[in-house]
Amino acid sequence: MTPAQWQRVRELFEVALDAPPANLREWLEAQSADSVVRREVESLLNHHSRAGSFLNEPVPESVPALLDEEEAVAAGTVIGHYTVVRELGRGAMGRVYLATDSRLGRQVALKALAPHLTGDASHRERLKREARAAAGLAHSGICTVYALEEIDGHLFIASELVDGHTLREEIVRDRQPRADTILATARELAEALASAHGKGITHRDFKPENVMRDRTGRLKVLDFGLARSSHALTPLSSSPAGALATLPGLLVGTPAYMSPEQLNGQPADPRADVFAFGVVLYEYACGVHPFEASTPLGLAARVLEGDARPVADGCRHIPPHVAAVVDRCLRKSPAERFATAGDIVQALASGNAAVEPVRPDRFQTMWRVHQAASMALYVVAATIAWWIKEQFKSPLSLWTFVAIGIAATIAGVSRAHLLFTWRMNRSRLTHEWQRVRPAVVAIDLLMAAALAVDGTSFVGIRPLWGMLTIAFAVGLALSTTLMEPATTEAAFNQPAP
Amino acid sequence: MTSSRDGNQPDAGELTPIVYRELRQIAAAYLRRERPGQTLQATALVHEAYLRLAGAGTPWRDERHFVGIAARSMRQILVDRARARGAQKRWAELDRVTLSASLAAATDPESMLPAVDEALTRLEQIDPEQARIVELRYFVGLGIEEAAAALDISPATLKRRWALARAWLFRELSGGR
Numbered sequence: 180m181t182p183a184q185w186q187r188v189r190e191l192f193e194v195a196l197d198a199p200p201a202n203l204r205e206w207l208e209a210q211s212a213d214s215v216v217r218r219e220v221e222s223l224l225n226h227h228s229r230a231g232s233f234l235n236e237p238v239p240e241s242v243p244a245l246l247d248e249e250e251a252v253a254a255g256t257v258i259g260h261y262t263v264v265r266e267l268g269r270g271a272m273g274r275v276y277l278a279t280d281s282r283l284g285r286q287v288a289l290k291a292l293a294p295h296l297t298g299d300a301s302h303r304e305r306l307k308r309e310a311r312a313a314a315g316l317a318h319s320g321i322c323t324v325y326a327l328e329e330i331d332g333h334l335f336i337a338s339e340l341v342d343g344h345t346l347r348e349e350i351v352r353d354r355q356p357r358a359d360t361i362l363a364t365a366r367e368l369a370e371a372l373a374s375a376h377g378k379g380i381t382h383r384d385f386k387p388e389n390v391m392r393d394r395t396g397r398l399k400v401l402d403f404g405l406a407r408s409s410h411a412l413t414p415l416s417s418s419p420a421g422a423l424a425t426l427p428g429l430l431v432g433t434p435a436y437m438s439p440e441q442l443n444g445q446p447a448d449p450r451a452d453v454f455a456f457g458v459v460l461y462e463y464a465c466g467v468h469p470f471e472a473s474t475p476l477g478l479a480a481r482v483l484e485g486d487a488r489p490v491a492d493g494c495r496h497i498p499p500h501v502a503a504v505v506d507r508c509l510r511k512s513p514a515e516r517f518a519t520a521g522d523i524v525q526a527l528a529s530g531n532a533a534v535e536p537v538r539p540d541r542f543q544t545m546w547r548v549h550q551a552a553s554m555a556l557y558v559v560a561a562t563i564a565w566w567i568k569e570q571f572k573s574p575l576s577l578w579t580f581v582a583i584g585i586a587a588t589i590a591g592v593s594r595a596h597l598l599f600t601w602r603m604n605r606s607r608l609t610h611e612w613q614r615v616r617p618a619v620v621a622i623d624l625l626m627a628a629a630l631a632v633d634g635t636s637f638v639g640i641r642p643l644w645g646m647l648t649i650a651f652a653v654g655l656a657l658s659t660t661l662m663e664p665a666t667t668e669a670a671f672n673q674p675a676p
Numbered sequence: 677m678t679s680s681r682d683g684n685q686p687d688a689g690e691l692t693p694i695v696y697r698e699l700r701q702i703a704a705a706y707l708r709r710e711r712p713g714q715t716l717q718a719t720a721l722v723h724e725a726y727l728r729l730a731g732a733g734t735p736w737r738d739e740r741h742f743v744g745i746a747a748r749s750m751r752q753i754l755v756d757r758a759r760a761r762g763a764q765k766r767w768a769e770l771d772r773v774t775l776s777a778s779l780a781a782a783t784d785p786e787s788m789l790p791a792v793d794e795a796l797t798r799l800e801q802i803d804p805e806q807a808r809i810v811e812l813r814y815f816v817g818l819g820i821e822e823a824a825a826a827l828d829i830s831p832a833t834l835k836r837r838w839a840l841a842r843a844w845l846f847r848e849l850s851g852g853r
Contacts, residue, residue, distance in 0.1 A: 180802070185802055185803060189803070189837075189840060192836075192839075192840050192843075193836040193837075193840070196836055196839055196840075197836070222847065222852070223840065223843045223844060223847065224843070226843045226844075226846045226847040226850075226852060227839055227840075227842065227843035227846075229776065229780060229846070230779075230780055230842050230843060230846040231779075231780025231781060231782070232780065232781065232782045233779050233780050233782055233842060233845075233846050234782075234792075234810070234813075234814045234842050234845065234846075235782065236782060236785070237813070237814055237815065237816065237817030238754045238785060238789065238814060238815055238817075239721070239750070239754070239815075239816070239817055240817055241782070241785045241786075242754075242758075242785055242786045245753075245754045245757045245758055245761075245786065245789075
């Protein structure tokens with residue numbers, strides 16, 4: 180069949196479908212002289228009427244098991260010196276089995292890491308490194324990692340067997356916990372996270388599924404640092420190929436527990452764990468997600484733009500100071516949250532969510548003043564260059580003026596953009612700052628150099644004005660290289676890149 | 677999918693393995709989630725994969741572009757898996773006399789997947805848009821409205837073309853003329 184014939188078949192089929200002709204054959208004869216087309220339309224309409232529920236139910240709904248990746252390992256299977264007893268559960272990382280360690284004669288939880296996680300060699304190395312780091316964590320609130328095993332090309336993590344249930348199961352049970360239980364849970368979880376943060380390890384995927392309560396009632400946090408690491412990333416590589424190469428590293432954590440900055444593609448630091456802690460505790464205390472929405476995209480939009488449902492609404496039992504801690508954990512800007520889980524522990528103990536003054540407001544005002552002042556300096560720089568050009572009337576001074584004018588416009592607009600971002604979409608500020616910063620520094624230094632040249636040639640004619648111009652140029656350069664990084668760090672608790 | 681040509685976005689071919697891997701991983705997590713009554717929805721799966729991959733902003737500005745690639749990956753995932761589970765063998769064993777009736781009743785969707793995939797590849801050569809529609813509707817489970825939005829055509833048009841694709845595939849699989 181030629182494309183033209185197919186085109187015609189499609190048209191006739193669609194028309195006949197919308198308004199079935201009384202006599203199909205006659206109608207087709209009238210529509211097309213081509214017998215191939217007529218036969219095809221008739222055949223398709225005929226099959227359409229008999230297709231029943233063919234293809235009507237999407238595959239993922241009719242056969243969800245097809246999305247499951249690996250086959251379970253049967254009980255009794257021997258893997259290295261472990262013997263599988265039964266499957267305990269299944270997660271994004273792979274299946275977990277109850278197994279017996281024949282060397283030490285104890286029972287362990289054996290996690291078989293899914294092949295898609297370990298297929299890529301560099302990724303595999305990173306995963307091994309992280310697992311080793313996590314194995315160094317010894318805290319009663321953290322599930323101990325015993326060993327990382329590589330058996331027949333597969334990676335396994337053997338860890339302490341926690342006999343109990345996950346925090347998710349408690350949340351689902353739909354009975355709001357009592358005030359003292361909430362406080363105790365908050366304390367235990369914060370202490371566990373704090374002990375890891377103290378050793379420089381970030382969880383990156385803290386969620387109710389990763390917290391277990393054992394038979395004695397103690398909480399244990401699982402899977403430390405195993406979420407894909409985002410080190411060595413340059414999220415804004417210029418070429419598509421470059422961006423592609425970094426993509427796998429950007430996928431960290433579970434969207435429902437991701438902080439705004441993680442959703443914006445930035446690496447997770449302890450403050451992302453602090454955010455996740457806030458979400459988990461909120462969910463535990465109130466039974467609902469603070470940014471509840473009907474779809475994952477809707478939820479992410481609320482995390483990025485909307486405010487959390489206030490803690491006090493609908494959770495009667497949460498102690499006020501715990502509610503204040505949760506509130507602060509859920510701030511959009513990382514700088515406004517607790518810096519690490521250690522600070523949460525302190526805040527819970529002291530009953531005061533503001534252990535240290537919430538820094539942003541005053542320091543951020545300073546930062547905004549700096550941006551505005553820099554913009555004013557650009558106007559002054561352009562004016563000086565214009566004035567010197569008027570005095571000299573030389574081509575050099577003319578082109579210096581033009582260059583400074585252009586530079587001042589670019590840098591001015593960039594800084595205005597930062598101020599605008601600060602006002603409208605603060606969670607993206609770090610991102611925008613990293614994007615704009617190199618250009619702004621380069622332009623400021625260029626402008627300072629141009630002014631210095633202007634000033635130097637002016638010194639011979641009017642020493643005072645020449646010297647003042649040079650001083651202004653030096654001031655501009657230092658303001659960018661010296662003052663701005665410090666102001667930014669004070670305002671956002673983040674080193675300038 | 678026209679947007680994949682504007683130079684800003686990487687080629688679908690390069691991205692498919694990443695999307696494929698991501699979808700599988702999220703699917704595994706979905707199957708485990710303990711929330712009672714929560715069923716696996718491929719649409720939610722694709723949304724979540726989009727979120728995780730789009731977080732960085734750069735190559736995924738266009739959700740529509742992403743959904744197309746994700747749908748193709750879903751097809752690949754589901755068909756590969758059905759093959760691995762011996763679907764072809766069961767397909768070959770189906771009674772040819774009652775085949776048409778069991779297809780219409782959709783009694784064993786898994787066993788027919790490899791055959792659907794092969795027929796779809798043939799349909800794709802005649803009319804690529806038809807194959808996209810089947811991927812979105814059947815392999816991801818998008819509704820009429822969503823699928824129409826993903827292909828930038830009207831819901832009414834999509835509905836008619838989907839009917840055509842179903843009829844065509846039904847004929848191929850049931851061996852009719």
